[in-house]
Amino acid sequence: MTVSTVSLDAATAPPVAELWKTRRDKDRFQWSSLALLTPAFALLIVLFLIPMGYAIYLGLTNLTLVGPTAVKWGFTGTQNLVRLKSDSEFWSSLWTTAFFIAGSIIGVIVVGYGLASLLMRAQAWMRIVVGGVVVVAWMMPAVTAGMTWYASTTGSGTFATLSGMRNSNFLDAQPLLVVTLANIWSMTGFAMLVMGAALRNIPGEAIEAAVVENASAWQRFRKIILPLMRPTIIAVVLLVALLSLANFSLIYIMTQGGPGTATNILPLYSYQQAFTFNNLAYGALIGNVMVLLATVFGVLYVRIAGRR
Amino acid sequence: MRVTKKMGVHRFATGAAVLALLGGALAWSGGAVAGASSKVTITAAYAANTTFDTTPLGYTWWHAVAKEFEAKYPNDTVKLVPVDGGEPDFLTKLALLYHSSSTAPTIAQFPSTEIALYESTGYLMSMSKLLQGSSWFSQYPTVIQNEGKIGGKVYAVSAGENNNGIYYDKSILEKAGIKLPWQPKNWQDIITAAKAIKKAEPSVIPLWLNAGTAAGPNGAGYGILNLLAGSSTPTIETSSGKMVVSSPGLLQALNFYHEVFADGLGAPTSQLFSPNNAPNIPSADFAKGTLGIAVSANFIGGNWTKQVSFPYWKASSTAMGIAGLPAASGNGYASTLSGWDYGISSGATSAQATAAMDFLNIAQDSTNLIDAANWAGWVPPVKSDWTNPLYTNFDSPFAEEFGKLLPYSSELPSNSNYSVWVQGIEQASGDIAEKPSTTGAQAMQSMNSFITNQLGSSEVTTLK
Secondary structure (H helix, E strand, O other): OOOOOOOOOOOOOOOHHHHHHOOOOHHHOOHHHHHHHHHHHHHHHHHHHHHHHHHHHHOOEOOOOOOHHHOOOOEOOOHHHHHHHHOHHHHHHHHHHHHHHHHHHHHHHHHHHHHHHHHHHOOHHHHHHHHHHHHHHHHOOHHHHHHHHHHHHOOOOHHHHHOOOOOOOHHHHOHHHHHHHHHHHHHHHHHHHHHHHHHHOOOHHHHHHHHHOOOOHHHHHHHHHHHHHHHHHHHHHHHHHHHHHOOHHHHHHHOOOOOOOOOOOHHHHHHHHHHHOOOHHHHHHHHHHHHHHHHHHHHHHHHHHHHO | OHHHHHHHHHHHHHHHHHHHHHOOOOEEEOOEEEOOOOOEEEEEEEEOOOOOOOHHHHHHHHHHHHHHHHHHOOOEEEEEEEEOOOHHHHHHHHHHHHOOOOOOOOEEEEEHHHHHHHHHHOOEOOOOOOOOOOOOHHHOOHHHHHHHEEOOEEOOEEEEEEOEEEEEEHHHHHHOOOOOOOOOOOHHHHHHHHHHHHHHOOOOEEEEOOOOOOOOHHHHHOOHHHHHHOOOOOOOEOOOOOEEEEOHHHHHHHHHHHHHHHOOOOOOHHHHOOOOOHHHHHHHHHHHOOEEEEEEEOHHHHHOOOOOOOOOOOOHHHHEEEEOOEOOOOOOEOEEEEEEEEEEEOOOOHHHHHHHHHHHHHHOOHHHHHHHHHHHOOEOOOHHHHHOHHHHOOOOOHHHHHHHHHHHEEEOOOOHHHHHHHHHHHHHHHHHHHOOOOOHHHHHHHHHHHHHHHHOHHHEEEOO
């Protein structure tokens, strides 16, 4: 077997100046990669960009589900946008959505962190049982979660029976609060798992050092745990915001946006406009507003995830 | 129109295919092939879970009619298209079926409030010529014939009607010291009776008045719209097509709601706002002896029969009383009238339209019509059936009593703005039920704001 050796001869090596002229990243681009990317790009175009573009266009038309403009419909320019601007129901729905999302984020973070923190110290069997139950609640379909919470919070339900007020109807008395609690309940399992993993990754030495330095529990939390968990918390916040924004089923099952418009968050208002009031175009426009909001959350998430 | 073009192509293709099969021995008529041995297939779409009192009863009725039709017309086939879901789901799915000529049902059964909307879309064919010489349609009272009439042409025919009245538990009223048989002369009499029940039987719900949006667009028809119909200004839509958002009649009706709920006489919101079939809840409450009076629809009586069992209550015929809902002034009775109607698709070929009419002739045959009325909780649209023992004995004495109240009933509007208007009035009634301190004027103001915001000020009006 012959072994060939290659020696870097100063005489044959290219001059340093030549090396600098060549961009190191240039060789990385290959035209053939375009062909490999084409299927994914085509899917993106067909399944996202074209439907999205069409939805934006529909939002600027007078298309209805039934009625004369269900057949003869057309572009109406900014008419729907002008309507949206002065639609008090839309702004009310936006505020309801903001409350629902903000309440869900706060609840999910606090309860999720609390459970993760408690389970860290719990015995193994308890960790398995409690963790399992919470995760089952998270895995439960929105329809089942909605039915469970509906049955629990109306008159003669679990809450009313336990509180000794059998005829109390918590769902109708505080509808937005109850649907927000239901959303928190259904998402806590996810937050608990993610935050539990983040908690386990905090170096024990850092906590021990703080204990040696007589740092209080609050100081340890604020100065060590919180900064180290910050990226995880932000990720959970953004994901809960995105999931809550799209949570149509839970509220539809529990209240259908009512009583009145008390729980009419944007997805329900969009549905109501499109299918109850037959205004498909206006419903699409409200849907586009939701896409815009989701994009903001999505971009923030990608940027923060990138920083990590 | 795009749909017309598509339908034209469809007709041509269907016709060409059949022509090829039959060797050119058939006649071409109106874009369709008609002949003694031509095979015609029609489709019939219906709400699988909402029109009939139970899903199995609907299934049984539609399949029996289809079987009878195919036996009588061996060359014709009907494909049933049951549409699942509650009424709002059904309406959405039916509208989507009509969006394509390939899925548009030849016959569809839908609420009367949708007729004008479907006609204005171009989905429905005029049935006027097809109905010439019809033995059953000529027996419809004028008010029911007019239900499907637009611009002098008939676009839909009634399958059955719902009207409303008052049910009361005789024993509870007796305990409250009210003389039987009870017939309130005005709205105040109803409040007085409800107050007496509350005093005598504190654990009983004194008065059921449907409120809120849980029951969909029909919920108001079983509740507040009956009061509006009996008010000083019952108009919902003016002759110029504007929706009424403020009127003395609306205020009267909403003030009545305020009085009922502020005095704790109404049902709890857990029942009123229940998405679980709220308009039928009085059936169960009456059977349990926990409800005194209810303003409700004619189908409640049928719910107590063995066939429907919602729940089965054998003693209902003697335990319950019926009264007409008086007008506010005490002058006559008031009720809304809303029904379910059949329409034939504008995309149907002439052969399909003929077959569809043959199907309807069987569906409207007296026995089938009465079966549908009994199982769906309708008053049959043919006047002679109101005294037919097959109908009156089904849930005696309720069916006969509601038949007597039918002439006092008035139709609900049918246009696209009505769906928004009815949402507004349901929210207003729901506001009062939820927060009884809400006055009639406040509820009407909130209704006015909601509807005006949705429809624009040019589409609404105020009556003085």
